[in-house]
Amino acid sequence: MQSQSSPVKRTDKPRPWYTHRWPWLLMLGPALVILAGGYTTWLAFSRPDALVVDDYYTQGKAINQDLRRDRAAAALGLVSTLAYEPAAGKLTGTLLGKGVPVGGKIRLRMVHSTLPEKDFSLDVQPDQRGGFAVALPMLEKARWQVLIENERRDWRLSGAWIWPQQQGITIKADLPPLD
Numbered sequence: 443m444q445s446q447s448s449p450v451k452r453t454d455k456p457r458p459w460y461t462h463r464w465p466w467l468l469m470l471g472p473a474l475v476i477l478a479g480g481y482t483t484w485l486a487f488s489r490p491d492a493l494v495v496d497d498y499y500t501q502g503k504a505i506n507q508d509l510r511r512d513r514a515a516a517a518l519g520l521v522s523t524l525a526y527e528p529a530a531g532k533l534t535g536t537l538l539g540k541g542v543p544v545g546g547k548i549r550l551r552m553v554h555s556t557l558p559e560k561d562f563s564l565d566v567q568p569d570q571r572g573g574f575a576v577a578l579p580m581l582e583k584a585r586w587q588v589l590i591e592n593e594r595r596d597w598r599l600s601g602a603w604i605w606p607q608q609q610g611i612t613i614k615a616d617l618p619p620l621d
Contacts, residue, residue: 511596511598512597512615520537520539520597520614521537521539523611523612526605526610528580532578535573536574537568537574542572543569543571544568547592547593548592549565551563552564552581552587555585555586564576564578581606583605584604584605585602585603586602588600588611588613597615601613
């Protein structure tokens with residue numbers, strides 16, 4: 443006797459593609475790249491380019507003048523020390539040339555490493571011993587570029603100060619003077 447087997451009918455219909463997790467997981471990567479690209483484009487167009495200089499040629503020519511001022515400071519043997527006392531809200535320092543106090547008004551500029559709106563300038567008058575103190579309510583945690591120059595801008599001292607890791611700094615004129 444032969445029995446005929448009837449074909450097995452499959453009642454399960456295949457599920458549509460969107461009900462499986464693998465297509466969604468594979469589409470997640472390109473979707474994240476598109477979102478990240480949109481965010482990067484928004485950042486590029488919404489933020490100013492603060493560190494880009496329009497007239498770089500003039501800036502380059504000014505470097506030679508700055509080097510002349512640095513050499514003049516080296517010829518005078520200028521050394522400055524600065525310290526900040528946050529509790530007193532005071533910036534103190536000295537300015538000496540070959541161990542002798544330097545007379546006249548000086549300008550102390552503190553330049554923030556990335557945000558130009560945080561830069562500030564202080565005019566100070568050293569006393570007979572070359573010391574000075576000026577009120578400074580708060581010095582932000584940052585890497586500051588310190589520039590010290592006289593009123594006529596004949597010489598210049600410059601150095602970097604990482605506050606508060608460095609409580610104080612000493613800036614020396616280190617370029618050899620031209621012969």
